[in-house]
Amino acid sequence: MKVELKNGIYWVGAIDWTIRDFHGYSTHKGSTYNAYLVVGEKTALVDTVKAPFFEEMMGRIREVMPPERIDYLIANHVEMDHSGSLPLFKKVFPKVEVLCSPRAEGELKLHYGDTISLKTVKTGDVLELGGKTLTFVEIPMVHWPDSMVTYVKEDKILLPNDAFGQHIASTERFDDELGWDAIRPEAAKYYANIVMPYGPQVLKALEALQGIEIEVIGPSHGIIWRKYIPEIVATYERWAKGETEKRVLVVYDTMWGSTERMAAAICQGLMEEGVSTKMYRLRGADRSDIVQEVLEARGLVLGSPTLNNGVFPSVAEFSCYIKGLRPKGRLAAVFGSYGWGKGATTKALTADLQAAGMEVMEELQVQFVPDGDALKHCEELGRRVAQRIKNS
Amino acid sequence: MKKYKCTVCGYIYDPEAGDADGGIAPGTPFEDIPDDWTCPVCGASKDQFEPEE
Numbered sequence: 001m002k003v004e005l006k007n008g009i010y011w012v013g014a015i016d017w018t019i020r021d022f023h024g025y026s027t028h029k030g031s032t033y034n035a036y037l038v039v040g041e042k043t044a045l046v047d048t049v050k051a052p053f054f055e056e057m058m059g060r061i062r063e064v065m066p067p068e069r070i071d072y073l074i075a076n077h078v079e080m081d082h083s084g085s086l087p088l089f090k091k092v093f094p095k096v097e098v099l100c101s102p103r104a105e106g107e108l109k110l111h112y113g114d115t116i117s118l119k120t121v122k123t124g125d126v127l128e129l130g131g132k133t134l135t136f137v138e139i140p141m142v143h144w145p146d147s148m149v150t151y152v153k154e155d156k157i158l159l160p161n162d163a164f165g166q167h168i169a170s171t172e173r174f175d176d177e178l179g180w181d182a183i184r185p186e187a188a189k190y191y192a193n194i195v196m197p198y199g200p201q202v203l204k205a206l207e208a209l210q211g212i213e214i215e216v217i218g219p220s221h222g223i224i225w226r227k228y229i230p231e232i233v234a235t236y237e238r239w240a241k242g243e244t245e246k247r248v249l250v251v252y253d254t255m256w257g258s259t260e261r262m263a264a265a266i267c268q269g270l271m272e273e274g275v276s277t278k279m280y281r282l283r284g285a286d287r288s289d290i291v292q293e294v295l296e297a298r299g300l301v302l303g304s305p306t307l308n309n310g311v312f313p314s315v316a317e318f319s320c321y322i323k324g325l326r327p328k329g330r331l332a333a334v335f336g337s338y339g340w341g342k343g344a345t346t347k348a349l350t351a352d353l354q355a356a357g358m359e360v361m362e363e364l365q366v367q368f369v370p371d372g373d374a375l376k377h378c379e380e381l382g383r384r385v386a387q388r389i390k391n392s
Numbered sequence: 393m394k395k396y397k398c399t400v401c402g403y404i405y406d407p408e409a410g411d412a413d414g415g416i417a418p419g420t421p422f423e424d425i426p427d428d429w430t431c432p433v434c435g436a437s438k439d440q441f442e443p444e445e
């Protein structure tokens with residue numbers, strides 16, 4: 001069954017129903033690798049699929065046309081879920097000309113060796129297929145240095161690779177078939193885990209796309225946008241600017257329940273002040289799910305027990321992840337129970353959150369098991385965080 | 393003072409602005425930035441910068 005985006009432009013990707021761990025981040029709904037075929041007088045294949053899905057892509061191409069008639073292969077992004085089938089395709093069809101950004105040229109060689117001849121295209125360069133005109137725009141760091149988008153002028157179709165993507169495996173290909181409410185959370189999770197550090201670069205990319213008419217956005221993962229384009233573009237802009245809601249996450253782990261009791265008391269304080277909150281214990285929760293919440297929450301209260309005079313491993317993993325994702329401008333506080341080594345744990349957490357660009361307003365530690373007074377202090381901390389959030 | 397561009401991601405270091413997140417005060421010429429400083433956008437090392445034309 002052919003999937004046509006518009007006249008002569010086809011989805012020829014692959015559906016990965018079973019993937020649940022995408023280089024360390026959870027994909028509860030699977031994913032797709034979207035490749036697109038643009039058929040003019042000449043034909044271009046825009047991106048490919050992860051190597052194990054090569055045959056699935058070839059099957060979809062054959063439904064449209066014999067693959068040997070493909071003239072160009074556009075590599076918008078070097079990462080292997082999109083370039084993985086490039087060397088396989090080139091091996092079978094050596095005449096195909098491969099186009100990529102100047103930055104991608106070196107990166108592709110570092111993936112597949114020096115055997116594939118590449119032609120580089122820069123922002124504003126145009127490829128005439130005859131009846132279809134492809135324009136290329138580099139969008140560095142959305143989300144790799146090599147990232148590029150391809151635009152089909154005649155049909156007003158934007159193929160932006162990973163931007164606007166979501167990890168969803170489904171038989172539905174278009175946003176109107178699945179609905180905004182089903183797609184938005186996955187788009188948010190994708191943005192939070194993949195794109196969040198690059199807000200300023202996203203804004204630059206959105207600016208570069210302004211004034212370009214767009215009727216379809218075909219990302220490299222998940223659902224194709226054609227009905228909710230204004231919504232997803234506006235939402236990306238909000239995320240890129242770091243706009244958040246008045247909500248606080250309490251994220252922690254615990255050994256003998258002391259840090260957990262502190263977390264519950266902090267939550268109580270937040271709730272008493274009428275601020276929406278959610279609690280996550282890190283063992284048993286999934287860091288990429290929590291980060292999806294971090295994207296739109298204004299506050300993060302992070303707690304760790306002290307183990308071997310340092311941060312508990314699951315919390316260290318989370319704070320390391322947050323440090324790299326840089327959810328700037330959010331408000332934070334840190335807390336936890338300790339036995340005898342006071343200070344090192346909260347200091348390490350504070351350093352990570354500050355490096356992420358967050359303001360750490362307080363540290364609160366309790367020795368061993370929190371008593372009634374200590375829990376009252378925790379509740380008061382929750383109230384103080386809530387007040388700051390309400391006044392922000 | 394000369395601006396410098398990251399050859400990896402295109403970030404431009406402007407000496408007048410410095411890099412607050414990286415602890416570089418406004419007014420710091422590129423030459424005076426410590427060698428272990430990295431690009432605030434992509435993490436590339438200082439030697440991957442070149443003067444902006």
